[in-house]
């Protein structure tokens with residue numbers, strides 16, 4: 001442990017890894033009278049990820065979606081810009097460095113921002129050897145470690161993705177995409193360009209029909225219709241094409257079916273081609289190679305800018321922690337398993353917590369939970385139950401099983417599917433097989449800002465209340481375990497429309513039996529939601545200005 005790190009005060013030290021959606025609410029609400037709090041993260045700002053698709057086409061400017069971590073949390077919390085690369089759970093020491101070898105996603109690379117673009121023209125094509133960055137590796141002691149390091153893009157090791165596709169996860173990714181779109185149009189304007197090459201240059205492909213892919217496709221279509229059409233009328237009329245490729249048979253498959261259907265229809269009107277049941281097998285410099293479901297053949301699609309949005313996986317530091325606590329590294333988003341107080345499983349002294357995208361709360365399987373309820377209700381051991389009675393029992397038990405609350409809609413659907421003859425009675429066997437299928441889908445909480453922020457806030461409240469840090473028996477200290485309150489899912493789908501899915505929001509909105517919402521009213525809700533979510537007055541003002549500026553003068557199409 002370095003000299004500068006010796007714990008001088010008497011307060012226990014909490015080290016928080018990350019400056020994202022999970023870490024910031026925690027840092028804002030933790031009691032600094034009670035704890036010494038240190039935040040370690042390679043990114044010295046909070047990033048408003050829901051607005052990244054807007055940044056990638058210039059609807060909103062880069063500085064609008066970030067807020068310096070220091071201004072957010074104030075001087076009482078120490079911030080150190082570094083990657084945590086290792087944890088020693090025995091001595092309670094973390095090791096950090098500035099390049100986070102193998103721990104950083106492409107967008108985090110701050111150094112490239114300092115390189116002047118060779119393509120900018122003029123005299124400035126030299127590389128400045130920066131002398132302001134000397135960052136020796138350091139160790140730091142902790143009493144409590146909160147891991148909130150998020151996730152990184154999952155390429156599924158598909159060839160060519162790392163080399164040729166853009167991600168949309170960090171601010172620099174959005175800036176790169178904005179620049180690449182501009183590049184494609186300027187290249188297409190070169191007089192000697194062939195018609196075929198123009199078409200390729202102006203074919204934009206998005207891989208992944210989850211919310212990231214859908215929102216980016218929507219913003220791009222808005223950009224083309226509202227601005228590029230004015231500056232490049234012929235190119236837009238003849239050559240521009242946007243294609244969204246999705247491996248499943250629906251986009252936004254995690255939302256209500258009505259919403260997927262609405263989005264697909266809406267995209268057709270917005271001139272976005274949606275290729276469903278299509279799997280991207282590889283990406284080459286000027287093409288995407290796909291396989292259609294049911295066919296063995298590979299088809300090449302010529303294109304220029306490819307945005308890869310096929311989901312997330314655990315970061316190397318998350319897998320490193322998994323290994324330290326005796327679990328295998330994973331190539332999916334599983335991350336660090338926690339109990340319902342969000343403490344990492346396998347750390348016996350309870351000193352490590354994990355929240356947000358890098359964590360999964362371990363829950364008993366749904367099938368086991370339901371089986372227990374079933375047996376409880378079937379007092380006469382008939383092996384069959386009245387559906388209504390059973391539903392009522394599940395409702396009553398919901399507070400004991402947070403998973404039931406979130407997925408009560410799924411459970412209801414499962415009942416209906418299992419009871420094929422509409423007898424109103426269920427046998428344990430039919431229920432069992434149906435629930436096993438449902439279980440696969442719903443084990444983890446979704447990887448969203450909503451979940452991360454609630455978890456961060458929860459940890460702050462929990463640690464503020466803990467009276468005995470040495471005792472891991474939180475029940476004895478009367479501390480509540482974490483309960484997620486789902487407020488619905490929102491996605492912008494372009495043309496001033498958004499979709500809003502309330503399923504699983506029980507008991508808050510479901511009381512009013514709210515149906516999925518789409519169209520303009522949902523877009524206003526989307527806007528007002530993100531406006532109120534913007535963390536400070538400064539960013540709120542910038543966002544309001546950006547929206548007004550875009551409406552009045554259009555987006556800035558210059559590349560820099």
Ligand code: FAD
Pocket residue numbers: 017018019020021022023040041042043049050051052053082083084085100103108148149150151168169212315317355356357358447448449450451452490
């Ligand atoms: P993050 O917010 O990603 O923060 C992780 C932090 O850890 C970062 O500060 C990072 O720099 C830091 N870090 C990384 N490695 C290390 C390390 N080794 N040591 C220390 N620190 C490290 N969710 C919604 O609910 N609604 C939306 O509308 C929405 N829109 C989205 C749009 C896009 C384009 C994307 C990409 C995501 C969106 N999400 C949305 C998902 C949401 O952003 C994530 O679920 C959320 O950011 C997770 O929060 P987190 O704190 O776990 O991670």
Ligand code: NAD
Pocket residue numbers: 050158207208209210211212213215245246247248252253278279280281309310311312446447448489490491492
């Ligand atoms: P996702 O996992 O939600 O969706 C990825 C999609 O890519 C899936 O539909 C999958 O079938 C498809 N896919 C995977 N491999 C493919 C391939 N080779 N070819 C074609 N399609 C392929 O990922 P995401 O959209 O990046 O979202 C990541 C997380 O962030 C999610 O938890 C999401 O809920 C959250 N998020 C939320 C919002 C919002 O609420 N508005 C916006 C963005 C992201």
